[in-house]
Amino acid sequence: MALKENKGGRLYEQVAGHITRMIEARTYRPGERIPSVREMSAQKRVSVTTVLQAYGLLESQGLIEARPQSGYYVRSRFSSAVPVPDTSSLQGDPTKVSIHELTLMVMKDLFNPNLIPLGAATPNSHLLPADKLNRILAALARKKSLESIKYDIPPGYKPLRIQIAQKSLKANAVINPDEIITTAGCIEAIDLCLRAVCKSGDTVAIESPTYFGILQSMESMGLKALEIPTHPSEGIHIDTLMFAVEQTPVKACLVISNYNNPLGSCIPDEKKKHLVSLLAGLDIPLIEVDISGELHFSDTRPSVCKAYDKKGLVLLCSSFSKTLCPGYRVGWVAAGRYQPKIEWLKFTSSLATATLPQMALAEYLQSGGYESHMRKVRRVYACNISNMYEAVIRHFPExxxxxxxxxxxxxWIQMPEAIDSLILYKLALQAGITLSPGYLFSATRRYKNYIRLNASRWTDEIQQGVIRLGKIAHTLVNAL
Ligand SMILES: Cc1ncc(COP(=O)(O)O)c(C=O)c1O
Known part of the structure; x- marks a missing residue:
């Protein structure tokens, strides 16, 4: 339909109004691309300049964002009326970690394929390039059969380490492939780092909340956790960390720098630089987990703390588990000055990382296609997060x-005090739904009324699951 200037406003305002209504009606959802400038100009029979003005207006209103060489996308919309979860307070003394019983119990349910999967933080398997990866792997097993079944001793498969070093440039870190050691997933990388810098009884400063796998590693090593308040968007509270390390000797600090699991926080780059320099001043190693750093919704990938490491004190851990193939079990650590020690620890604990998956990943990364895969994944996750966010605020108790x-x-969801997440967990299980209770994410069991939900998928079934969870949460509040 052609538009004309009329009382309804200028042409560009009418175009902007049209798109706004489409976004409100959810014809275009958060994370989705809207028509290109040329398409919109042809559709509305207005000039390209008019559409550019309209899109500029929508950008300034925060409704859409431009992504270079890609187009315009609907931005995720979070409600300013709904507060973010509270930032935890500083605990007094370091705590011995003991969460394994609860974790083991919950883990079995989280991976039960018959339940609605809101619990485990696994990626959306429908988005993973499984066919391509497996084709490459099968072809390599045939073509390089002897090489692929040999041990590939630490530091690991060189062509893959080169690809990892190249990928790290996007996070502003210049890493020599020889500094990298491949591991069985990110969790082995974390485990090796903790063993390299700590011994039983030592204290590690960690974010609160943090991923329970980290707590389990610490528990198995007899380490104590000093939980530092962590802001839901800006990450670890640096002043409090510095105050805490003055009072309590810590052997290391461990952060999930980009998109903390479960909190979603991402330490702003300037703050990362400050953190690295303060810890370097105290000679405290920083174990950095960046497993989700490539899952950014905006255009630019956040940096890693490692980018600011001048003394080799940052040990950067990551893997392909959130982006490509959790089951291949390939991760890595860029270990700075601890490289020789970690290489030795890797050698003594598991001898080598599986060869064939490393070869397949190296070839996949060399073959191109990774970036377009990641662009798609980011868009879908941005969209799914928005959808689940809206469903939670609509259906969960006030x-x-x-x-x-x-x-x-x-x-990461903070519910009214009256709700015990473990009771909610058990009732949800009876209704065929899994979730992760807040208790898992702290050594001090402080997140009683919190849960973590996985938003990697958004289907009718998942939506019904969230609505059902909301109803159960209401019954728990009303029971009081
Ligand atoms: C922060 C964090 N670190 C480590 C892991 C484990 O990664 P991997 O499967 O590569 O061992 C996860 C998985 O959920 C995670 O969220």
Missing amino acids: GTRVSRPAGGFVL
């Missing part, structure tokens, strides 16, 4: 607070 992640695919 007073519920929800994180607003700018990347990744999990939501």
Whole structure:
């Protein structure tokens, strides 16, 4: 339909109004691309300049964003009326970690394929390039059969380490492939780092909340956790960390720098630089986990702390588990000055990382296609996070607070005090739904009324699951 200037406003305002209505009606959802400038100009029979003005207006209103060489996308919309979850307070003394019983119990349910999967933080398997990866792997097994079944001793498969070093440039880190050691997933990388810098009884400063796998590693090593308040968007509270390390000797600090699991926080780059320099001044190693750093919803990938490391004190851990293939079990650590020690620890603990998956990943990364895969994944996750966010604020009891992640695919939800997340967990299980109770994410069991939900998928079934969870949460509040 052609538009004309009329009382309804200038042409560009009419075009902007049209798009706004489409976004409100959810014809275009958060994370989705809207028509290109040329398409819109042809559709509305207005000039390209008019559409550019309209899109400029929508951008200034925060409704859409331009992504270079890609087009215009609907931005994720979080409600300013719904607060983010509280930032935890500093605990007094370091705590011995003991969460394994609860984790083991919950883990079995989280991976039960018959339940609605809101619990485990696994990526959306429909988005993973499984066919391509497996084709490459099968072809390599045939073509390089002897090489692929040999040990590939630490530091690991060189062509893959080169690809990882190249990928790190996007996070502003210049890493020599020889500094990298491949591991069985990110969790082995974390485990090796903790073993390299700590011994049983030592204290590690960690974000609160943090991923339970980290707590389990610490528990198995007999380490104590000093939980530092962590803001839902800006990450670890640096002043409090510095105050805490003055009072309590810590052997290391460990952060999930980009899109913390479960909180979604991402330490701003300037703050990362400050953190690295303060810790370097105290000679405290920083173990950095960046497993979700590539799942950013905006155009630019956040940096890693490692980018600011001048003393080799940052040990950067990551893997392909959130982006490509959790089951291949390939991760890595860029270990700075701890490289020789970690290489030795890797050698003594598991001898080598599986060869064939490393070869397949190296070839996949060399073959191109990774970036377009990631562009798609980011768009879908941005969209799914928005959808789940909206469903939670619509269906959960009043007073519920929800994180607003700018990347990744999990939501951290603080419900009214009356709700015990473990009771909610058990009732949800009976209704065929899994979730992760807040207790898992702290050594001090402080997140009683919190849960983590996985938003990597958004289907009718998942939506019904969230609505059902909201109803159960209401019954728990009303029971009081
Ligand atoms: C922060 C964080 N670190 C490590 C892991 C484990 O990664 P991997 O499967 O590569 O061992 C996860 C998985 O959820 C995670 O969220």
